[in-house]
Amino acid sequence: MSVRTDRISLGGPPVNGSEPAFGVPPNAELALVTLDRPDEMNPLDHDAIRTLRAALADLDADPRVRAVAITGAGRAFSAGGDMKKYRTLQRDPIAFPVFLEDFHTLLTEVGAAATPVLALVNGVAVAGGIELLLSCDFAVAAESARIGDGHLPFGQMGGGGSLTLLPRVVGPSRARELVFTGRTLPAAEALEWGLVSRVVPDDDLRTAGIEIARGLAARSPLAVANAKRTLNASYWEGTAIGAGLRLERETAARYCLTSTDAHEGLAAFAEKRSPQFSGR
Numbered sequence: 001m002s003v004r005t006d007r008i009s010l011g012g013p014p015v016n017g018s019e020p021a022f023g024v025p026p027n028a029e030l031a032l033v034t035l036d037r038p039d040e041m042n043p044l045d046h047d048a049i050r051t052l053r054a055a056l057a058d059l060d061a062d063p064r065v066r067a068v069a070i071t072g073a074g075r076a077f078s079a080g081g082d083m084k085k086y087r088t089l090q091r092d093p094i095a096f097p098v099f100l101e102d103f104h105t106l107l108t109e110v111g112a113a114a115t116p117v118l119a120l121v122n123g124v125a126v127a128g129g130i131e132l133l134l135s136c137d138f139a140v141a142a143e144s145a146r147i148g149d150g151h152l153p154f155g156q157m158g159g160g161g162s163l164t165l166l167p168r169v170v171g172p173s174r175a176r177e178l179v180f181t182g183r184t185l186p187a188a189e190a191l192e193w194g195l196v197s198r199v200v201p202d203d204d205l206r207t208a209g210i211e212i213a214r215g216l217a218a219r220s221p222l223a224v225a226n227a228k229r230t231l232n233a234s235y236w237e238g239t240a241i242g243a244g245l246r247l248e249r250e251t252a253a254r255y256c257l258t259s260t261d262a263h264e265g266l267a268a269f270a271e272k273r274s275p276q277f278s279g280r
Contacts, residue, residue: 002036002045003034003051003055005059006034007032010213011024011027011028011217024214025066029062030066031059031068031069032206033068033069035071035072035077035078038075038076040079041074041076042072042073042076042079043079043082043083044078044081044082044103049102053105053106056068056110056117059115060114063221066216066217067118067213067217068116069117069120070117070118070132071120072122074123075124077121077145078128078129079124080126080127080150080151100159100160107131107134107135107165110132110135110136111232111235115225116216116224117136117137118140118212119196120140120206122142122202123144124147124184125146126148129147130166131165134165134195135161137228139196139197140197141198142200142201143202144202145187145196146185147184147195148183150182168235169194170193170194218274219277220261220264220275220277223261230251261277261280264278
């Protein structure tokens, strides 16, 4: 298989002596989704994209899964599409547009999922790799990570979102620099540019993902889903500020007035105890 999924329990003892995350349900899990063709630098071919879509749909529907982390096996997060297969695929006027449509659908499904999706960038992330990273809610990079667009040096152009999503994250000028030059950023520079939210030693990448997931598992899954979808509405749809504020107000009112978790959080604060969120 080009993709494998491992379930990691979040309800156990703290990781590497970290502080415990109070309120984590005993059955809460992190789903670690690994692109697993390390010898080819984890290409995002059509099979991998279909497998990722199916895996994400299953995981997002499972209430035990409180976070999904995507990473790569070996020395790459993903180096993008399968260049060998492209030699045939890019001559097929039917199959190639379908491939791009499925990839775009995967990216929008990552953003629309109720479950937070983070990228654990373990190495090279270029072309389709950076596009997958950009679709995630946020990213953590290993110190050895290298991130860039990488299409133009091989006569390609971004078709999976880098030309649309990248300028929104790093700004138009920096996006043009990455696209036109094809250079890759070391992890520290990717952090400075806002492509990743933190950088950790290579050996600590998985631990960082687990610690983040434990913190998320202690939150109301309903509140997290509402917050994610409201945040992403303006990012993905270009919502004007006025419309975005209206969406935020309406979502907050509905959640606070109708959810059990909102009232449980207030009661726990008043009673000086850890909240027990049900996701309702």
